[in-house]
Amino acid sequence: MTKLKIGILGAGGIATGRHIPAFQQVEEASFTAVMDVNEDRAREVAHKFGIGHVCTNLDDMLGKIDALLITTPNKFHAPAAIQALNAGVHVMCEKPMALNTKECEDMITAAEKSGKMLTIAYHYRFMKEARAAKRIMDSGEIGEPLVIRVKAMRRRKVPGWGVFTSRDLQGGGALIDYGCHLLDLALWLTGSSKPTEVSGTTYNHLSMQKEQVNEWGTINPATFEVEDHAAAFIRLESGAVVMLETSWAANIPEDEGAISISGTKGGLEVFPLRINKSEHGMLFNSDVTWIPEEKSFELLQAEHFVQCCRGESVPLVNPYESMFVSSIIESIYESAKTGSSVQIKR
Ligand SMILES: NC(=O)c1ccc[n+]([C@@H]2O[C@H](COP(=O)([O-])OP(=O)(O)OC[C@H]3O[C@@H](n4cnc5c(N)ncnc54)[C@H](O)[C@@H]3O)[C@@H](O)[C@H]2O)c1
Incomplete structure (x- = not known):
């Protein structure tokens, strides 16, 4: 070989x-x-x-x-x-x-x-919870996704190393660095519908304060050029909407990386995984208590890439889908600047 x-x-x-x-x-x-x-x-x-x-x-x-x-x-x-x-x-x-x-x-x-x-x-797509959530979504049990809530929230964890706070080198802050992961996952789980309109806001008030409490090293407000918090409302071609909030430095009780999908037949929460439904005239919440995990997400991602290069598989992460994530991020930054919503034409 x-x-x-x-x-x-x-x-x-x-x-x-x-x-x-x-x-x-x-x-x-x-x-x-x-x-x-x-x-x-x-x-x-x-x-x-x-x-x-x-x-x-x-x-x-x-x-x-x-x-x-x-x-x-x-x-x-x-x-x-x-x-x-x-x-x-x-x-x-x-x-x-x-x-x-x-x-x-x-x-x-x-x-x-x-x-x-x-x-x-x-790589979130290779996590066991994400793969299990995808199986549930694809089974039709939740029905058509309508409202998708995405939270990529950290409490005072601005990366204090590398170039993460440079606008020139990174293009932005919490949204382009962390929010992108859960946004990508949410779009993939719900059928990769194209975004059509975005309204968003960004902030960096916390990271501009002197002597912040930050768990991930020291940040220098003088060189902090990006947002530490962003919120957006995103319309998709399918008719569903995404409500996104992401932060590196929120004043919240604890970190939260989660997706919640309200569909026509039921609801799905990811991280932790839970199905919310009505059945037999009653309301049920089903918690997932164990998900098989044969391999780590990083190994699955590496093996999958090698298989794709060898022509044995097609990439799980299609670049057009990644482009949709990037166009949403770009539109949130534009909307934050202009104060108006942005139509996505491509
Ligand atoms: N998937 C994830 O969860 C995840 C986590 C962290 C970082 N990342 C991504 O990985 C990338 C790197 O992040 P990192 O945390 O490793 O940063 P890092 O600062 O630790 O490493 C970046 C490296 O790139 C080198 N470098 C800079 N410019 C270069 C150039 N033009 N050509 C060659 N090398 C160059 C630097 O010297 C440095 O060694 C970023 O795009 C970041 O968004 C992804």
């Missing part, structure tokens, strides 16, 4: 904490090359994980691999993905897909032209 040769661009936290260890467990793949703008960092990571090539030029790395994982700050996702796809290399790009819809479109065009695979690491 010829192993799929994988390279990684951006040797930071998510590369070393998730992707490299996961892909190194996949028998059909071999981790071949690593590159980072910080060459010392790339060498350190290559040494730690036994990766053969440390590259300083992307074209050079692309010549050595079959598939590229992109784990750089968000600003570099689109250019790196397009360069890799044009060179005939499959791509899995970290979330968010890119900074805006136009960049996502350009990535999809490059994938379609090259015939290579493009997918986005929306």
Whole structure:
């Protein structure tokens, strides 16, 4: 068996904490090359994980691999993905897909032209609760989704490392970094309907205060350029609506990452998983007490990507769906700026 040769661009936290260890467990793949703008960092990571090539030029790395994982700050996702796809290399790009819809479109065009695979690491879809929720939604038990509530809420956990508070490098804050995950999951669970209209607001009052209490390190208000809280109302082509709230730094009793779907036949809560229904003239809430989990989500994601590159499966995360997430995020930022709702035409 010829192993799929994988390279990684951006040797930071998510590369070393998730992707490299996961892909190194996949028998059909071999981790071949690593590159980072910080060459010392790339060498350190290559040494730690036994990766053969440390590259300083992307074209050079692309010549050595079959598939590229992109784990750089968000600003570099689109250019790196397009360069890799044009060179005939499959791509899995970290979330968010890119900074805006136009960049996502350009990535999809490059994938379609090259015939290579493009997918986005929306890993929540591989979690056992999410896969179980998808089975319930697909069974029709909840009926047609009508109102979808999405909460991606952290109490005072602004990332105090990396470049997460740079607008230039990340494109935004809590929404593009954390909200995107649960928004992606909610759209996928409810049938991936296209967004048509968005009204949203963003805030960063808490992170601009001096001497905040923050569990995830120190934040500097002088360089804090993004939102720490966002709320939005999103209309979908299906007729359903999404009510989204996301924050890195809310004044709430505790963190909450949850989705609640009200459908025509019943309701579904995710994290924790619960079905709400009426039956036999009564109201029932069914709690799920055990969900099988054979493998971790990161390993499932890695194995699935390798299978897709080998033509044995199609990507669970379709790039058009990731583009819808990015166009909603872009529209929330625009709506927050103008104070008006934004129509999504694409
Ligand atoms: N799926 C998730 O849950 C999850 C979690 C964390 C981060 N992420 C995503 O992963 C990406 C990276 O986040 P991170 O937490 O690893 O950040 P990080 O700051 O820890 O690592 C980023 C690395 O990229 C390198 N880099 C910067 N610009 C580069 C360039 N142009 N070319 C090559 N390397 C470059 C940096 O030197 C650094 O080593 C972001 O897009 C982020 O949104 C996803």
